[in-house]
Amino acid sequence: MPVSVRLYGAYSGFAGGAREAKVAGRTLREALDSLVAAHPSLRERIRDEHGRLREHLNVYVNKDDMRFLEGESTPVRDGDVIHVIPAVSGGR
Amino acid sequence: MAKSVAVLVGTKKGLFVLRSGAARSRWRVEGPHFAGQPVTHASFDPRDGASIYAAVNATWGGPRIEVSRDLGKTWKTAANPAFPKGTVGAAAGGGADGELSFKETWHIEPGHASTPDIVWAGTAPAAIFRSDDRGMTWTLVPGLSGHPSRKTWNPGGAGTINLHSIAVDAADPKKLAVGISAGGVYETRDGGKTWAPRNTGLTTETYAPGVVMESGQCVHHLVAHPTAPNVRFMQAHEGIWWWNEAQSRWDSGGDTGRPANYGFAAAIHPHDTETGYVFPLDWPQRMSNELGVAVYRTRDRGKTWKRMTAGLPKGAPMEVMREGLATDRLDPAGVYFGTNAGEVWASADEGKTWQRAAEYLPPVLSVGTATLV
Secondary structure, eight states: OOEEEEEOTHHHHHTTTOOEEEEOOSBHHHHHHHHHHHOGGGHHHHBOTTSOBOSSEEEEETTEEGGGTTGGGOBOOTTOEEEEEEOSOOOO | OOOEEEEEEEETTEEEEEEEETTOOSOEEEEEESTTSOEEEEEEOTTTTSOEEEEEEOSSSOEEEEEESSTTSSOEEOOOOOOOTTOEEEEEETTEEEEOOOOEEEEEEEOOTTSTTOEEEEEETTEEEEESSTTSSOEEOHHHHTOGGGGGOOOOTTSSOEEEEEEEOSSOTTOEEEEEETTEEEEESSTTSOOEEOOTTOOOTTTSTTOOOSSOOOEEEEEEOSSSTTOEEEEETTEEEEEETTTTEEEEOOSSSSSOSOEEEEEEOSSOTTOEEEEEOBTTTTBOOTTOOOEEEESSTTSSOEEEOBTSOTTOOOOOOTBOEEEOSSSSOOEEEEOTTSOEEEESSTTSBOEEEEOSOSOEEEEEEEEEO
16 A cells, blocks of 8 residues: 555645645655656645745644654655645735 | 737736726726735736736745746746755845745746747846746846845845846847846846946935945836837836936936835836836835825926826825836827725826726736737
8 A cells, every 4th residue: 555645725736636646655755756756746836946845835644744753754654644735824 | 000908917816817908998807817826927928929927926835937828818837947056145135145045036027029939037036037938947047146246235125135127128139137126226238147236326315325335226116118229217215217328327217296206116108218107105104195196107207297197086095016007008008007905097098097997806916018919
């Protein structure tokens, strides 16, 4: 069972309406790279030109925010679910 | 003979397109495109008569440039302008350098008519990018963002150092001037390889009294005449300025005849090199003063000004942003402005009379025109 990535809100729109993708990878970084390989339109929406994850983006592995795990080095395994969620950061 | 006009209205929550016949008496509103996302600027490409470039500075997913080849019916996302790894430049002001990364697009300008594939983009942090494929991919022009004088640049009121104006010379495709807040005006005469400050004549008494500055001036909006070479017109933090090519300096547009020397927006008449339009604002509120909303027109490079208000609400305070005032290419010329209250006003007779072309839009960030044949 591969790793699943669920795309929410704007990020689903950036991927042409896809809400879920099956990806490969041993770490969160590899899984996100696999996601971008499957949906190239997400490349510049997820990272800036220097490879940094964009602001206003939350990434969870199962039920945990990656910031409280090992960041993009967090190990992932078959059956894990990665959530790519627009941050609740509106209001400007 | 023009058949119609489209007005591209960038707002805080998307891009609207206003369409009218050449009479410009009835307007139809389309949109929003990119609903909910700020569109800082949108420009029409008169060279192919079909392309529109939109600076979408979204919170989620980051900034991007959208390109339409069919006057806004369909859109395609361009590859972002990207600073190469290790590019350093003015990042925070006060002489502080940092590694640059693309934050926002502030202005997109089609290149010269003789170079139909070239498009320019001004960004925050302050840099100019060049596209050789009509907006789909972008390459940094390194000579400007790395200019030795960048240590004089400081953030403007928006909190970033940004390149907001690109004025392409009507005759020479390799000559263009840009405006940076707050870095002043720079010019290239070799297509972007080398750049030099062009700020002689500008005064800075209200924000840097007594200081002699070669660069670092607070310029607000710079435009070039679309058909006459070497004609540039500018609203700065301090005053109105016309470029004097013979003396390589700015001539004052005069301090009298307008309720304020301050403002952001500026537009030039498409057929008359001595006619310009501005929207004065009171400092520090940045709204029209107690006299209310008005466009001011000069026909003599600023010696005299006429207040143009027929049809506008009396005494209403309004704000117009730096990209919020534009002219079309018709004769008589149309003049348009958009307000922070979500209204777009149009004049089909060079500013003599006005009608409301749209209302209840989100706050307007930019107004551009497409004169369609």
